[in-house]
Amino acid sequence: MNSLTIFHPYTRNWFSRALGSPTQVQEDAWPAIAAGSHTLVSAPTGTGKTLSAFLVFIDRLKTEARVGTLEQELQLIYVSPLKSLAGDIRENLKRPLEGIYEEELHSGDYEQELPPSLNVAIRTGDTTQSERRQMIKKPPHILITTPESLYLMLTSKSGQSILHTAKAIIIDELHALIDSKRGAHLMLSIARLDKLCSQPLQRIGLSATIEPLCDAASYLSPDPVTIVAPKMHKDIRIEITSPIPDRQSGIKDPIWQEVARAVYAQCKDSKSTIAFVEGRAYAEKLAYFVNLIAGDGFARTHHGSLSKEQRFEVETSLRAGTLRMLCATSSMELGIDVGDIEQVFQIGCPRSISSTMQRLGRAGHNPNRTSVMHIFPRTAAEGLYSGMTAEVVREGGIEHSNPPKLCLDVLAQHLVSMATGDGYELNEVLELLPRAYPFREVTKEDVKSVLGMLAGDYEHDRNIPVRPRILYDRINERVDGDPYSRMLAVSASGTIPDKGLYAVKTESGVKLGELDEEFVFESRIGDRFLLGTFAWQITKIQKDSVLVAQSNVYGARLPFWKGDMKGRRLKTGQAFGAILRRLAIANEMGTLSKELRELGLDEEAVSGAEDYIKRQIEATGILPDDRTILVEHFRDETGNQQMMVHSVFGKQINSPLAILTLEAAKKHIHANISYVEDDDGFLLFPYGEEEIPEGLLHELRTLDARPILEAILPVTPLFNMNFRYNTAHALMMGVRKAGRQPLWVQRMRSAEMLEALIRYGEHPLIRETKRECLEDYWDLPGLEYVLNGIRSGSIQVLELFVDTPSPMSFLLRQQTEAANMYDYSPTPMGIHRATEDALKDVTMIAPEAEHLARVSERRRLPEDEKQLHSLLMMEGDLIAGELEVPIEWLENLARRGQACYIEPGLWIAAEQLKKYQAALEEGDTAARKSLVLRLLRYRGPQTAELVCERYYWSEEEAQQLLKELCQAGEAIEADGLCYHSELYDRARKETIRSRRAQIITLPSERYAALLASRIYRAAAPADQLEAVLKQYSDMYYPATYWESVIIPTRVTRYRPELLDTLLAGGNYFWQLMGEEGISFHRYEDIDWQADLLDTLENLEGNEQKAYEALLRRGASFPQRLSGLLEGDVSPYDTLLSLAEKGLVCADSYAPVRQWLNKEKLGKASLKQRVSVRAKAMTTGRWEITHPRREISIEERMDRCFDRMIIICRETVQGITWSQALETLR
Template structure:
């Protein structure tokens, strides 16, 4: 019998290591990877160190691993991504003085044979790749500066001197540092960035930096450089009062595809899903149960160009040797006999298909048609994904310019695959892959900005720069929400190439992800003819191409599931106002709720209690978000005269005259108000804040729209002290960019109005929420009051027409036959008599059918208008048919009606009572009906007639009987 489970503990079947638990099978190997909990990884490492665990199956989580000499052998499945990684992994074995590290590489596919051999050979020679550290990563710089000023005041010169002592920032330009400080202090190139919260205060006169409230917490909770993937924590279900234990992590997409009760593998254990919440998966052990393999999405490291050149040189050498010499060379590289045979056959097949094996001095462009008849272009290049990825961007740009269509492309460490739609002209030749070295970097820079890679990296950079902080560091932030926030910021920032995070994202793509200098070097070699480009057309993919096509299929198989925020936006340029007129969109004035509009406006104007100013810095934020305010308006929103005076003394706020009155203004808006409104500025404004901005008037009008509900152009013009025509023209321009919308919005308003697009979406959501509250559940008593009125009980319906309306409402509803003409119909039709219903059934306007028998000769009955009877009457019930039942149905087949005696003669029945009983069986089963309810009344009466000879019995008028 199992003993009591210790608090927070795990079952013995799960916690037993290497067979140490009584009765548990011997554990041969356990899994070790980053998504297994830290506690579980520590257990695995300790078991391996102690020798109780014979083997560990690990990812690169053990690459930098644990220092111990007990590991005898490292088995590497598939070639490591670099020589350095291979040495680090194999170096886990024999990790002691004088010992030899031993490892075995197992290639996964034929193309992997070459890389495994080259990596193994270079590992033995110690030829590791050169390292490159990030140069001037502005997102990390922003994070570090916030952490520095969170506790102490810093001079800008001291910050610059300190950061330049670190190698990555040794060449940091002063302009880059200033742009980062502008971003952190709230000075943005456009008012569209106003929702970003400043993290520090930069006194331009004294040159000092001071952290704003919350900076320390932000730096601690949102710091770090590892991207947040929005993983779900996996926790072991705990009993009442027991602490939960973390088991590991799962990818967001996999959790969305999982359901309660599913079993999956994590580590070397099966787990059953017991509950899925917004931020965690609760599981229980499922020992011995087969489970699905989890998946995590990540970025694969690309092959370094040095390794790519070595791989190409190996291919060139082996393919040029005689068979015996090639065999000896392969064996010298570390391949066994099977690997050597496989490699030589692989190269021979490639040479037979293309007459040339691609290598470091010969690049191959292969062209063939796919299954649909479209052209596939394969560029065989061994130089690695960091070189091939920007090359693919450049080729697709050229093909798009030439053919006017977007070309699907895929890159890998071994080349590029492109799919071209069917064209009337000649298919593209190898020259589409040739570029001048000088044009590569500008072309790649222009193309990468619209790629999914740029959007994904922008999200990560913005998070590292603390622009997208976590709301609660203890809770998971869904990845799709991160994408939405980053996409909105990118939409704004993409128009400003000097924004630090845009620059950093571009730097990361061009330097850290891509190897643009390596690609430029290859283009230079092609121009100098030291590397040649060979073109070949094949009837089917060559062996090398088939390996690349496998990756192409995997990339585009689930293309439709790609996140929209990280896919290149492609849309037609439409006149939205003209389109709205063409489609005849409904006016929102009748749809928006007046109370919702008032509530949103209160919040936008910072008049609600939770949005009022509460400190000196929040008063500065008030001016930054709302713009110019009179003293009375500022005080109404929580500011104090002392705070305003302190901001003015610190040159964080100024007073200007706008629209004939004095107003407070955030210092960041000084140049904007001067250029847009012609307002004179007070003396002493730092020159930095008087520099021209791109669209000063557009910024002010857009901010007015962003902080108000629906408004007329005249309202905005009066606030800014401008002419209505000037403001209207600016609104038209903003409307063309999709930032504001025009229409009839405000309930009770008049004429066409303007509204910020995001504010309008908020108004629609709030109005919808209020409408939903109106349909919330009501007490049972309200239902009891509603139902009689809805059913017309006690109504003034009269005559045949009134009865027909009642039947239409009751259509298909089964009621006891005994209650139909005693309770149901008399309570709804004043002066009801059976003759009224007979008139409708005899005229064929109403049909009735049985819906099941009840004790005492009673049964369920349903009425319906004849034209919808097939749709609303209950389905035919089940009945165990006798010979007599079958005879009746056969006699009435074909929708014919028969009098009782005719039916008796046709059936050949001599027992009228038995025939009557069979008829009622079929009636209650829904098989038969009658053109009057007189037989039913007779059955239910005190003196039932046993043989109704004057009435006809007909099949129920429904399709298919």
């Protein structure tokens, strides 16, 4: 039966006329969706999935509109993981809507009126406020949105007023969401929608090929789901083409140059090509090199760090056929409409099978066309792995999905969002969770633990004041929110991590994209970089943005961005291992090249891969495979031993396996050991000469694996990274301020929180981060499979010692070098502890009274009974009248069982009754200390008498408690009062800050004026000149500066004769040091005992004779040396030559002036040159420049102060800054 018969004739006629026959996907999906069944539609790209989901609802809504039963309210929600994809869907919906409208117009049924129309609207982060207001006034029939925008609508009353009438929801690109917390976030939003609407929504999931289908169906809905996944044969072809680099050319990036040539040669005659790469920097690099060949504009880029405007521009250009080639990352994997794509390229080996299939589906988008992908490997190894990937894709070996479970951080975010409305009871949450697959295993205790975290329980336990994220009534199991809850839920929503990226903007404010924080830190104003195939020059670096102006591409750098990868799955690793095992057999049989050709490699790629395999077998005798782990021991260039483990099972197994092996190695050697890992193995490298023993993998026990990994996990970078993300997801980092928050600030705050919470093993975020690492990033069942295989022998471990590392170890050895390059040797903890101990004895600045009072001030009072209960939970006991709140509030709380009144006259939160009984009745010391610490924190400084009066303890007991708290550093006694140590320290910092504020920072012009004030303008010119030489003695400056800049600006009416007269006086002499310049020195600094014979021995000819004469005779006129020199040589020229070496000087500055004008003199007439030479012979006496005595650092410091007045790193001269600091201390 033709499924089109279920539609109204208008719809049926339009479809037949515009599209012809339905695809198999549409044939199977329409009846299920029309019957109201939850439906999962899984099929390759280009098989009509979108229309299979929409057409039933369009037909139904149009039919209702014709008979007048369609209300102006929301009926259908479509959720897209990409904002740009949402825009595409609205455009694509125009086709059926306008087509059916045309059918209605031409039917003759609407002669008196126009056919009814359906309203479609988009709600994303780009939707304007006016559009949102219009949506509230007139809700659309079909709403297109994103997971984050759907959550925000659920958080607001106005959004709920639009959503509550919805009947169905379409989740597009389900495969892109199912493995992530973003998907978990969306599924909980849909569960909340079920509760908001009068009945559970019909759920339709659209996905590319996904496995296993039954799990995906369970993920989509807890109710029965109809699976539509027809067996559709689509012809595919994957070819691996290896470019041949010209390694003799000496050009930069020869591989990329050749890849660009090969890519251009393949696509120059095509109308549209997408070239996929594995990183944003590679997209920019490929486009740059292709444009060098084809001309600017031939290739453009598309990736997540470009602005939405730039991405939209290239999408439009590609769709319109005006852009020939697009260099893209995974941002183009999803179904963004860019028209018909003739070719798809992949540069380098794809990261996963599923992404390869997604990218392959971009070419030959229509069902009956062949999809072709050309892979261009950059190395022989990439050629081999590209071939293996191609074979697995041909066999349909897609990775299985692995949806995250629990997701307590996401749950926390939704619990705050739900509290912003009318509040909720705990049981309502427990009813909600089974409707969202990732939260099915969440228990009541889990929810209560998360609520306690949000309410501040863990901060209360550590006496840290915190504004609760929710108002949690534990007695009645009720949750409410306040304005702060709403601020948190809106400002810090979603699960996309904040990576501290800098916005790139033009001077006019147009956003171009984003840059990695680390790249910006390594850049300076004036630097140029490529972004979106255009070159930009940095004009200004601001707190959260980089301002740029357009520039030329030559010399522009390629930016870099850092990303996270989960790595290869076990199933794919096993498939790769089986292929490697087959290739090893083929090598023995002499058919290796044939096998490689069958993988899809061209002749050049076959040659490279064959050589690579043969060299590996020659080095190790075997290839690693699905049944063999290869371990090689070798020494690096420094002589230290390294251990390379070749394991094809993927990073999700290799990461935990590396940690277990490292811990096993530590039992044998005491050296510090590090490791790096990837999809193909891991490398252990100890620091030191100790050797890693063999047989470590055989020591590993399956039963010990999980406990060891759980113990080690908190100190791994993986745990720290995910904990930071999870604290942000759970809204525990506070309100996210507008603009960029530096990544280092996020890391610091997260590290402080982790350090405080790590002792709470059951803290929701600690639990969730452990779970995420162990289950989502690592594959522990797969690890057990490998460990059991090693023990049973089904997986053999071949261990060998080699002189040089094998070819397959090259990539990991490169990573090791990179890791060591950026290892700045952090200070050992022992040194930190020693420093802390040393600082304990340092006398602290006592805080001022006003600052002590200020830090103890109450910032805000509770505004209602709920906030008063939260205050009691945080601050502890309250005496009636102690706060300006109505006593009726306390009484009402007591009636509801949330508060109670206990002797001696204290109001407390009912949840803390046991704690107070332990302190007041049972005399529990720990409980008493906790009460006193909270008293000091929230009620200000105390004495033993005040504590006794409040709690009815004896004075001795109170004094002992305060003494023990002071000894533990938790309290500080000063002037007869005890203060909470953190408040006291904060007051001390306030005092220091206040005193520093009294030190006024002056502009640099004031310093220049201060230096100018040292010029002796009131003295005679000769005295001014002597002051200048004294101030600037021993300082080298270019020779031209002295009489053009330095002296004239400091000596009134300066004349050259003044300097000649001063030098002739015998207090100062000059020393010429060639191109370095010239300096003046004091005769009193000369070391008259210095030996000058070594200098004499190093001279030759007339220079030696002249120097020896001056050494014997002392200061002499040039004429006295005439008879001593050989040949027709002027004594003056010889003396000038010695002066250039800094060996002699004259008691006049005239020789220096003539030396400076030697080039000009060389062009003068003979008569002029003779006149100058004759005059030079009478310019004073010449003498040897004796070495100067060693001047002490203290004396050098005195001269620095005389010269510069203020000493700092930039002004210190004659000594190093470290020497200056040491002297000043």
